[in-house]
Amino acid sequence: MKTTLLLSVLCAVMAVAASEVCGSVTCATDEICNNITNTCQCNTTFYTYTPGSRASPNNTCTGATFNIQVSKCRLEKQGYNTSGIRLNGTDSECLAVMEIVDGISEMTLHHSVTSSVCNTEAVINSTHVTYTNQLYIFARREPVQRITDAVVNVSCSYLLNLNINRKETLDPVVINIPEANGSYAAVMMAFKDSTYTMLLFDSDVLTVEDTIYLSVKVPDLDANTFKLKVVNIYASPTNSSNQKYYLLQNGCPASDVPADQLTVESNGVGIESRFPMKVFQISNSNTVYLYADLALCTTDCTTTCGSQSRSLIIQPVSGNTGTFLDAAVYNYDGSSARSK
Structure with a gap:
């Protein structure tokens, strides 16, 4: 009950916070402008450090696309480095980017679930084809590292409607x-x-x-x-x-x-x-x-x-x-x- 109330208050505070123009960009409501570098930086006062807390991205599937997002500033408050979040691949298309969603700074990935791209794998059973990958969120090393890297499984599943029992040889x-x-x-x-x-x-x-x-x-x-x-x-x-x-x-x-x-x-x-x-x-x-x-x-x-x-x-x-x-x-x- 207390946690729910705290989140409600936090959302209310952020909702009324004014977006700040910073150089040529507009900051998210949970960011402040560094007037020296003209860059937006997280306002960590909006978030609380919780010992033992782990990254918990939100993953949804739209059509044949992974839609992954996780709060950038919350991750930074917990001690993560948000600049290198990626799927299981090193190509630029596998990297998360910063996106303002509903006024909040989020690290997002909108990526095709096509098999083999970013090492996405297809697993098939009697009813579904499920595309799986891993999201890598690395801990901040400087000045000290206080948490471990996070690897989060993400997946999108599609109904096959096929009346057969095994499909180990398929490559959809x-x-x-x-x-x-x-x-x-x-x-x-x-x-x-x-x-x-x-x-x-x-x-x-x-x-x-x-x-x-x-x-x-x-x-x-x-x-x-x-x-x-x-x-x-x-x-x-x-x-x-x-x-x-x-x-x-x-x-x-x-x-x-x-x-x-x-x-x-x-x-x-x-x-x-x-x-x-x-x-x-x-x-x-x-x-x-x-x-x-x-x-x-x-x-x-x-x-x-x-x-x-x-x-x-x-x-x-x-x-x-x-x-x-x-x-x-x-x-x-x-x-x-x-x-x-």
């Missing part, structure tokens, strides 16, 4: 869709069976000519408004190779691959596209990375693929994202591989 990505006014998690999955229920795992051994079943899906997409279309599917021997072996081009099986190499089961009619595919091996490589280029349609956008004109018919679509999906990497058993 987030696509930005301006036409849909948001961002969505997209996943590529490989299954062992034609009912798309038995997921393929890293431990499963594949040989050339085995049939697997690819599914590309944007689970949270509004199926009444948009249809997902996979425009291209291609394979590379590594995740950084410029070598591309196209299986699907412009919505149709590529013209230079055998007719039964990849079949379009469904594409452009809902939020999921399906493709039975025969396993193949790229020369001098035991692994294959699969990728897909995605586009959106506001109506059904299937492509009619003739036997003589495959990959030549291009169906106009809206909302082309140009985003790549990383599928799982499947190891091949070279000793038992059959020739094509």
Whole structure:
């Protein structure tokens, strides 16, 4: 009760405090102007040092974005250095910046939850894909260090609505869709069976000519408004190779691959596209990375693929994202591989 009252009084005092113009900037209500340097500095009288208190940032998820904020001046009062707050990465995009929120100085991060950026990791269970990262808040070392560095886990979770039990091999990505006014998690999955229920795992051994079943899906997409279309599917021997072996081009099986190499089961009619595919091996490589280029349609956008004109018919679509999906990497058993 006393804590609540104290916070209420503090908020009331800060609300009536006038923002101070300092040089070319305006200070937050919990800052004062250093007239010598013309910079805004925390007014630490607004905050109380609490022994044992730890940093507690506020993390929310908007679309496919981490929104992290924590009081700059409260952190400094507790003994933290606010200049180096960052996610688990050293690039400039991983660093928090000062932002005035509702008149208060906050350290904020508005960052895409895309897998691998700032070492964000995707964890998938039977119902959700959850993107996790760590926020590093370092203690002030000078003139003395009185607290330890803080590492706070942050996460954003998205419903998959998929009726399968395990997805350890998935590598989802987030696509930005301006036409849909948001961002969505997209996943590529490989299954062992034609009912798309038995997921393929890293431990499963594949040989050339085995049939697997690819599914590309944007689970949270509004199926009444948009249809997902996979425009291209291609394979590379590594995740950084410029070598591309196209299986699907412009919505149709590529013209230079055998007719039964990849079949379009469904594409452009809902939020999921399906493709039975025969396993193949790229020369001098035991692994294959699969990728897909995605586009959106506001109506059904299937492509009619003739036997003589495959990959030549291009169906106009809206909302082309140009985003790549990383599928799982499947190891091949070279000793038992059959020739094509």
